[in-house]
Amino acid sequence: MQVLTSRTTLLLTIKALVNFMPKAQKILGFIIGFFLILSPAEAQDITKQIKQNHAEKVCAHTRLQHQSMEKNVKATGWSAYDLIYHRINWNIDPAVKAISGSVFSIFEAKQQLDTLTFDLHDNMTVDSVVYQQSVINYTHQNDKLFIQMPQTVAPGQKDSVTVYYHGSPGGSGFGSFMQSTHDNIPIIWTLSEPYGASEWWPCKNTLKDKIDSMDIFVHTQAQYKAASNGILVDETVNGQQKTVHWKHRYPITTYLVAVAVTEYAEFADYAMLNSGDSIKILNYVYPEDSAAIRQQAAATVDVMELFNDLFMDYPFPEEKYGHAQFGWGGGMEHQTMSFMGTFNFGIVAHELAHQWFGNMVTLDNWPDIWLNEGFATYLTGLSYEHMFNGKYWGIWKENQIKQITSKPGGSVYCNDTTDVSRIFDSRLSYAKGAMVLHMLRWKIGDTAFYNGVRNYLNDPLLAYDYATTADLKYHLEQSSGANLDEFLNDWFYGEGYPSYSITWTQNSANEMVLKVDQTTSHSSVSFFEMPVQIKMKNSSQDTLVRLDHTHDGQTFTVNPGFTVDSVFFDPNNWIVSANDQVMVGxxxxxxxxxxxxxxxxxxxxxxxxxxxxxxxxxxxxxxxxxxxxxxxxxxxxxxxxxxxxxxxxxxxxxxxxxxxxxxxxx
Ligand SMILES: [Zn+2]
The missing domain is CATH 2.60.40.1930 (Macroglobulin (MG2) domain)
Incomplete structure (x- = not known):
């Protein structure tokens, strides 16, 4: 997911907040109106204030919701069954913020199972639960649906139920289920990450069990298209009505299941896989924006082919990749079809990167959100490294470092998963997460880094399943032989960044002595052990040296073989640092x-x-x-x-x- 910080985005975010904060509505309504006469920069400042002022309310809401979710893990035993398959029917009229339909589920019991539990918010109405054509009993309370199975399902046994439901979903997080318009045409889209799926459909809202495969049938009016996961099987028009059938045969985690319904224009590009096959990149875009987006979206082909080469072929090769335009300011990497508020290069690359990092290998727990967002952000950086002749690579790194070091503290490790704004903190989960990957690459070298990451993606225990930071660490340690405990303590769990001070001298034999001092911005880390790169130059020559900096005040003697007139610290931006100094000693x-x-x-x-x-x-x-x-x-x-x-x-x-x-x- 990537949240844009444009004025439009902020307005939409505020609108989303208004949706579940009716008491704040009047104040925010005034402020939204006020935005229209402000410059984007001014609007951002004000938005920051609003976000801060209202953060507590927002967080409290999300926190409560999450706590009840956590509590129910134990109470109802998500681990009691393994979800195998969903066949979903959704009736959606994009002009009306409502949904109705049915969710048929096949599951395998992991223990004696009398009660099958799904998550579904209380403001949604369950119409019936059907087991082999008979209506069975259930209770729906505390955002949970408890289904009494007619007989106990034994461990290892498969069974199935269908839940019929309807309602007008609320919205938390980034909206979950949103209704809007473009060019006076109505649209409904969903965006469930992180916790919103059960606000609009009965599901197992967890990171512990992927749905192995699913079919989604969307019933809507004939003029609309419905975007969703997997491959489009058919669109059947019957009078004024249309049924769209999407089929997905790869494991998918709950928050990535999505649908968007509106009038869409359609076009496709094709990318080559290293397997020799090609993959369709299907785009559903607003008709009024189609011509402009067609130009922008074309970059997807080159970026996909780059990722195929750097890591492994696109992970859903039997189906498609695609984009569906939606009204949210940013992008969301729904599996095989990212939803896009804009098609700028950075967002196109970011959401595509998530298909490997986040979708194929999904974070096991929200504190490890950097495994999704750090990688997706870094892969955008890698796109800049390898494309446009590398023109934007240096700028990209500088911008990440500037953002990270704009505050003295903060860890990549997400220490408050009840706070959605902390999970998706662009400075920590995105920028610092990406630069921690960049520093791992610097520390262990390109070969070990890329091999380790490829092994992580291809690990049968992780691929199409879930992974932790420890899993990534394991693979990078295996590929490099390095011990990364200290590195991760400093850079993943620890907060802040180092500031370096280099003092250099050179004698008449060209021998240089470099003294490297370091202070840290946050007390949680006393010293960042890092290799540092130093550039030495004069008007006609230059050279780079790598110094293994293990303690403050360490001195190094090197001979560049020429008289140096300037010394530069970390000229290629390998390290997150700020306020660095180079002094002639x-x-x-x-x-x-x-x-x-x-x-x-x-x-x-x-x-x-x-x-x-x-x-x-x-x-x-x-x-x-x-x-x-x-x-x-x-x-x-x-x-x-x-x-x-x-x-x-x-x-x-x-x-x-x-x-x-x-x-x-x-
Ligand atoms: Zn993302």
Whole structure:
């Protein structure tokens, strides 16, 4: 899932909040109106405030809902049965926010089973439950549907029931079941992640049991199309009515089951798989947006072929991939058919990436949400690395690092799964999750990283099933031979980021001594053990070195083979860090027979020594060389009146020895 932060998105998010916060409606109604005269930036600021002000209410709502869900895990035993198959019939008129239908389920008992339990919100009405053509008893309370089986189902035995129901679903999280319009045409779409599925259909709302296969029949008016999971078997028109049959034969977790109904224009692209087959990319888009989206959606082919090469072939090759446009500001990776509020490149890549990371291999528990969102975000980054000649790759990494380090704390590990806004925190679950993967790649190298991730995807215990962070760790440790305990303690469970300070000197034999200091932004991590990359250059040469930084104040001696004039820390953005400094060190502290004054200085710096001053080099605080002069005399007045205020490093080469000084310019 990816939430956009455009004005439109925010409006929709606010509208979604209004839906389940009637008391706040008046205030929010006013604020929504107010948005229309604000710039997007202003609107975002205000939205942040609104979100903060109302976060508690939102969270409380979601928390309660989730707590009751957790409680019921024990009370009703989700583990009592294994869900095998659903045949679902849904009647949907997109002009009316309501749904009715039936859910036929085949299950296998895992223990003596007298009561079969589904999740269904209380505001939905169960009409009947049918077992082999007979109506059977049930109770529907506390958002649970308890079905009394006519006789006990023995462990290992398969059985089935059909639930008939109807209602006008409420909405939590990101809406779950939404009704809207585009170009005056009504639309209904669903978006269940994380907890919303049982708000609109009776299901097993868990991350522990995938539905092995399903058929979905949507009954609607003849002018509409219905988008859903799997492959389109047929569309049957009978007078004013249409029935659309979607068939899905891959395991699917509950939150990925989805439907959208409206007037859609349709077009398809095809991508090649490494198996030699091709895969259809089916697009359902609003007719009024069709021409523009057709151009944007074409990128899906290249991105899919890239992911096929980097990881493995698209995981649902017997069916399709596709997009269905919907009215939510962002995208949602419904299995085999992502729902898209916009088709910009980043979202197209992100939702497609989820088909591997999130859909084929699904997070086992919400605290591990980075296994979905960190990977999907990183794969968007990888698309930028490999496409557009790499033009946006550096910018993408810089933006992630900026966002992550905009606050001193926060872990990738999601420590409050009752709070939907924490689960989908774009700074932590998305950006930091992605950059933790990037740092794993840096730490263990490309070969071990990609092999480990491929093994994770192909692990028979994880593929088309669920995975934990420990499963990913296992595969990366196997492929690299590294122990990742410390890394994950710092970067996954720990909070914050390091700030580095590099002090360098170079002697006349070109030997360099680099001292690497580190502070951390959050007390949960005292030191981030990381390999660090340093670039050294002069006007004609440059080189990169990798230093294995294991303690604060560590010094390294390297010889680049040339006289260095500038040193850069982490020039390729391998590490999440901020406020880094590169300083020229004092390499001849005994050379005291010189005076450099005044300090701080306004315009002029006087340099006086006993020996001839050969060279004066001036560096900015970030290590970039600003100037070089060759006085060839014993005293020199350096004029830096045109420099901006700040800290500068003067490196002065005498006929015998080198001296460096930090000068503050006023
Ligand atoms: Zn996502």
């Amino acid at each position: 004092v390499d001849n502290p005994k050379e005291n027979n010189i005076r450099i004054y005044p300090n701080p200085a306004q315009d002029m710096v006087n340099i006086e020594g006993r020996r001839e001053i050969m060279k004066v080099e001036v560096f900015r605080e970030d290590g970039i060389k600003m100037d070089e002069v060759n006085p060839q005399k014993n005293s020199y007045r350096y004029n830096f009146s045109e420099f901006i205020k700040g800290v500068y490093f003067f490196r002065i080469t005498f006929s015998k020895g080198v001296v460096s000084r930090k000068i503050v310019k006023l």
